[in-house]
Amino acid sequence: MHSARAVWVKIAALVVSLATLLPIGFIIDMGVRTGWPVLSTMLFRQRVAELLLNTVLLAAVTVPLCIVLAVAVAWLTERSDLAGARIWSALAVAPLAVPAFVHGYAWATVAPGLHGLPGAVMVSVIAYAAFLYLPVAATLRRLDPGLEEVAASLGHPPWRVFWRVVLPQLRVAICGGSLLIGLHLLAEYGLYGMIRFDTFTTAIIDQFQSAYNGPAANTLAGVLVLCCFGFLTLEAGLRGRERYARVGAGAARLPVRIRLGWLALPCLVGLVGLVVLTLGVPLVTLARWLLAGGIAVWRVDEIGSALAQTILYALLGGTAATVAAIPMAWLSVRAPGRLQRALEGCNYIVGALPGVVIALALVTITVRVALPLYQSVATLVFAYMLMFLPRAILSLRGSIAQAPVELEHIAGSLGRSPARAIWAVTMRLAAPGAAAGLALVALGITNELTATMMLAPNGTQTLATGFWAYTAELDYAAAAPYALIMILFSLPLVWLLHSQSRRMAGR
Template sequence: MTSTTETMFSTAPRRRSPAGSSWTLTIAVVVALLALLPLGFVLWATAATGWDTAIQLIFRGRVGELLTNTVLLILFTVPICTALALALAWLTERTDLPGARFWSWMAVAPLAVPAFVHSYAWVGMWPAINGLGAGVAISVVAYFPFLYLPISAAFRLLDPALEDQAASLGLAPFAVFRRVVLPQLRLALCGGALLIGLHLLAEYGLFAMIRFDTFTTAIIDQFQSTYNGVAAYMLALVLVLCCFVLLGIEAGLRGRRRYARLGPGVARHVKIAKLGAWKYLLLLLPIATAAFSLGIPALTIARWLIAGGWSIWNVSEVGLALWQTLVICLIGGLATTAAAVPIAWLSIRRPTRASRFLEGCYYLASSMPGVVVALALVTVTVRAILPLYQTVATIVLAYVVMFLPRALVSLRASIAQVPVELEHTAASLGRSPGNALWSTTVRLAAPGAAAGVALSSLGIMNELTATQMLAPNGTRTLAMAFWALTSEIDYAGAAPYAVLMVVFSMPLTWLLHHQSKKIAGR
């Protein structure tokens, strides 16, 4: 019976989706070419500079200093974030820690506070803070949730039977964790660490405020002060090479191992570890983490709001910044999600080598720091299509390149849940391929599209470098207004903008936390 069934499934002809893939593939290729524009720009700039000049600009003392700062920043920050996120995930998911659900949310909530607002809060609390130590400390509290989210989700999906088997063979609890649990967390650890590393390479506001030089701060300083294109281009080249090194390291550490559970049945519920007398002592870890990642920003912002009084709430200026931020977030989020539809559909309905290659181009392009994307678009528009320089179209294109994977991940999950037979039925009723796709898959995947818009908008709201360099004249988003005031040491005047960024980011952050909980049906 089993062999007959297997034969039926293996020999049954595979129906192809009627929705035409030619125009979908064409659009996906065009978007991929636009997404790869920053990489092409870096290669062009290097070739145009000339080998001799490029060597002189790359192999100089300043680049060595920036590279040292960057390497040390990553070497210190990523392991600390990993240890902190791993400990918090274990406490909130695997133990009887008091208020585990609440502390789980507290571990994700720091994502609602932009990194440069974290820096603003710490500088407001300790004005003399600066340098590598400050950069590591603030980066840890700002970015550790990027590791906590995937690790906690992975903990909920692990089958505890493997741990029981290891314990039955005589392994101590710590040995079971090290030899059985940690290997199964490799994908989550590598993915989260890569995300933090890329954020550290791209971040500007956090490090500029504490006077810690990185490639991104140096590029923007070069661009804004002297507009020395050649020097900025070569710094951008080294920055892109650093991104590629991180991608290569992550791919090597991730490996090709299988992590799926094989065999019939389902994983049983995990056994919660009893902390006993250590319960309240270990509770100090999530309390201290929340105090540093949320308490310090809350206290600093409240302090400056009280010091500034009602006069800092200039309704016309604050209202204009809020309105422009919401509009540009909505436009950018919609454009990013729309651009992700073709490749999301192809990756699910037509998973070929071409579609996988295009999808890889999207992810590769999104790893480019915002300053490199902005430099590429500034150069292209100034040299070739000047009317598009500092227009809404240019900055929206930058957002599409930078945040495309956020929308792509959400869309893929939703499209995969829509039966392809619905497209067949719509086509059999005489609808065109595009109309069949629109009336079935696109509409039923609307929740995933909405999540993609929300996640993209969250990134756009907190984006600073590309917005500063590409925004049309007269544009003043919350992030731009905040940065302009803090640059003038007007911390009280910047407080309302910080509050609004946090308030409008919090619901989107809660959505991330909620979706992560739904993975295990909790």
């Protein structure tokens, strides 16, 4: 009975995973069709070298800066006696509620001269450092203070204890957060469009807008995918294989907070400065544009329609991703094995692909194979599903793991068929996790710009594309209401992330 049930679930998971492999299949297919001679002339161009240099420099400068900033702020909020640590912790996460392209918009307003690598690095650090702060702070909170005490008893002063005991234990968190930031740097379009910094993604979209799916855009997409794989491999290598769990048993004590003394004031000043940059600039800019635009920028019909369409797409995409996640999530909890790990690996890789690559693949495939689907609602929802599937799987897996398998067995012994037992017991118990996953996906879709721009049916305007259209016309005041609504929508997501990371640490 169990094996029969598992087979159906495995087939479903296989179908979903194969679907997620479409974009990568497209890139490979494109490469094979184009052939090496043509490919090599398009690859070894000065333009590609420039973009590669830009991308590498951007990542190489931004990620270390984010690490230093995130570790410093996390240490202050979690391990020092800084006043109002909880508030600072919330403020450190809050910039995530502002979509990256809104950060770009704010800085383009405040400092129109800001462009090129320095500008891109600065705004990227501001927009993304919170992705590192979250895991680093959660890990710092969880560390066993006993290790630090033992290190002190072995004659190491506090700063050396930090270097040799605390920092190595943050490695997994730092690697994971850095990877996330790296992938965002590769995928982001709006921010770098605003700051006028060329990356592969901006170049692909420029190409796409002038020549649709020309071979030039496809080649760039191929290099971009290679960059993604490069980051994934680098992270896997650096993360190492150590377990950082507590070795012994027993409950960990709360870590001791270190007294800052006279350093408290400079630290506070630094944090205030940081919050001014990460939250003050976007929010004040937004407020200024809203004030300048007055009531006239609130074109209710237009904004209302964008809002309605955004919500519709968010719900459709969220539902699609959650339903597609069920077989994968169930398998990984109930029947883990080699097949499941391989399938999960596929989903993970696709989740790391930039939206622009997925969109480009779907454009090409629909145009060649199924023209009626080109720029259709179904294709856009499918793209959302591919992009956000990992989020849905993650939340669903957590809650399925909390529904004991014994309950499924009991439901079976009470006469339910296997599928109905899963549906009536496990899925019912996993509903909160599914809902959370759906919300995470929906909020991601709300702020999605790149794929939406490339795939949306004619006449479709979401909040993100509406915002982008106005900023392209340099009508920053008219764009402001869209940005405000997107920020308001994102606040619950950020709150969820923040409270989840605190719960993970058990407090």
